[in-house]
Amino acid sequence: MKKKLVVLGGGYGGLALINELLNKGLPNDIAITLIDKQPFQGLKTEYYALAAGTAADSELRVAFPQSPDVTLALGEITSLDRTKKLVHVTGHDPIAYDYLVIGLGCTDHYHGIVGAAQYSNSIQTFQAARKAYTALNNIAPYGTVTIVGGGLSGVEMASELRESRGDLKISLINRGPKLLGGFPDGIQNYAAQWLREHDVELLLNTQLERIEHNHLFVEGSDSSLETDITLWTAGIQPVELVQRLDADKDKGGRLKLNKQYQLQSDPSIFVVGDCASLPYAPSAQVAGIQGEHIAHILLAIWKDKTIPVEPIKLRGTLGALGKHSGFGVMGSMSIKGRIPRLIKSGILWRSKHS
Ligand SMILES: Cc1cc2nc3c(=O)[nH]c(=O)nc-3n(C[C@H](O)[C@H](O)[C@H](O)COP(=O)(O)OP(=O)(O)OC[C@H]3O[C@@H](n4cnc5c(N)ncnc54)[C@H](O)[C@@H]3O)c2cc1C
Structure with a gap:
């Protein structure tokens, strides 16, 4: 049976990770599930233009990747059961994972x-x-x-x-x-x-x-x-689901991670983007670069290779x-x-x- 990589959130971080895995070649024994409450990626960096009325709704949507290796589950993620490794999503049976990526972004503070x-x-x-x-x-x-x-x-x-x-x-x-x-x-x-x-x-x-x-x-x-x-x-802080998560967080409520971007208490869970405690201000750019790095780390884990250490270089x-x-x-x-x-x-x- 295939191992399950479940990605929570198809934003800048989650999608960079999935696209990089698809580009680099997903191992045959891995299946990806992407969960989001929206049926497309919203280009969040432009939401000010949507609010101002200078960009149309349709201009700020990007289609999710279409691949036989990616299953889409659309719905609101309501909770995680870390003991049973299950994600609860409205309208779906609990979704099981072997590896989980949290990329749910942030909300107002x-x-x-x-x-x-x-x-x-x-x-x-x-x-x-x-x-x-x-x-x-x-x-x-x-x-x-x-x-x-x-x-x-x-x-x-x-x-x-x-x-x-x-x-x-x-x-x-x-x-x-x-x-x-x-x-x-x-x-x-x-x-x-x-x-x-x-x-x-x-x-x-x-x-x-x-x-x-x-x-x-x-x-x-x-x-x-x-x-x-x-x-x-x-002001911003990670989304409510992350606020509720019982794990080590920094002063901004972002999840503390090890060098491979895994939860310190649970290496099956990776965190990308605005939910991750990183030495940079949260941004789409950081989320995208970090997403690609997590893809490389996962590929190394699955292929039993040395885990790469890649510094985040901002442009x-x-x-x-x-x-x-x-x-x-x-x-x-x-x-x-x-x-x-x-x-x-x-x-x-x-x-x-x-
Ligand atoms: C107005 C504005 C302007 C910005 N300008 C810039 C800029 O110029 N440059 C820059 O680098 N950054 C900018 N940012 C910041 C940038 O948008 C974020 O840092 C970036 O979106 C974070 O990416 P992410 O992958 O962590 O989360 P996101 O891109 O926010 O993606 C999170 C995804 O999770 C989904 N999700 C969340 N909760 C749930 C749930 N419970 N169930 C199901 N799905 C869920 C959402 O639908 C979304 O698709 C701006 C932000 C704003 C608001």
Whole structure:
């Protein structure tokens, strides 16, 4: 009987792993099952554009691999039984595994801010981004949108929405003094200047205390900020299923792993992408590279070869400021303007067509 590799989540990490296994040649005695609640991969790095109304739903879908070696099980994964090595999925009998890969991505982190989950919109899932799209695009002319969190997704969201709806009042709230924490000063200043020039109000050094319907309360202020829609881009954590998993985690709730990306307590379970504790910020790029490395490790295990140790080499980070401008860091080089935007569009095109 074939051994079963079950991959939870067909996102950047899970799919990179499966595609690499198929490209390198899956051993005859291994069968792959891919489980996801969506019938396609959602290009999460572009969800801000879906929410803003500048990208169609259909543009952000990538078909899952079609191969006789891959069985697709579509449904919501509700729990894992690590003792019996079973995955529980809505609409399916329990799915047995010999090797499991957890690649379920992340969800919002509200940092205990009261009302944030209830009164803000998310762009962390396809479904949530569609909901945000409807809410944003139904706002009456001259309405107010407040985006909480001035990291990459908050900046991309604010700029894309500005290009989509010139009439809206858009504010971007950031806890720290600078947008795009972790980026070089020149990039932070460039993005801030672009946003100000495009009439996005920046509320820096602003710590939210609580959110109520149409009102945001800021620490140290008696009055509230009025808003029609609040968008949350102020933090992430692994999905709820991983939050519930009884295993060692880092401060961000990500699963601690050994050098082969296996759970320290259970070598039959590998973890890829946003759920994995790695010395890098979570990103699609890290998830993709790590997915390929796990494929090489699995092939070595199955073929009784030496386990390869491959460092994760990042190519750089790119961000969009609307459809015509952007920024990026490649090694020690910062790039701004049209070129990084074109490169970002090219990468998106490649990931849709590869
Ligand atoms: C707006 C935005 C912009 C971003 N921009 C960039 C960028 O420019 N560059 C970059 O590198 N990264 C970017 N990121 C981060 C990047 O999208 C993530 O780091 C990446 O998607 C992580 O890949 P993953 O494989 O871990 O998970 P994902 O790609 O999120 O895939 C997880 C999969 O698991 C499935 N799933 C989850 N829970 C369940 C369940 N219970 N049952 C069944 N299926 C389930 C989901 O449907 C999904 O298909 C951005 C993120 C956002 C939100």
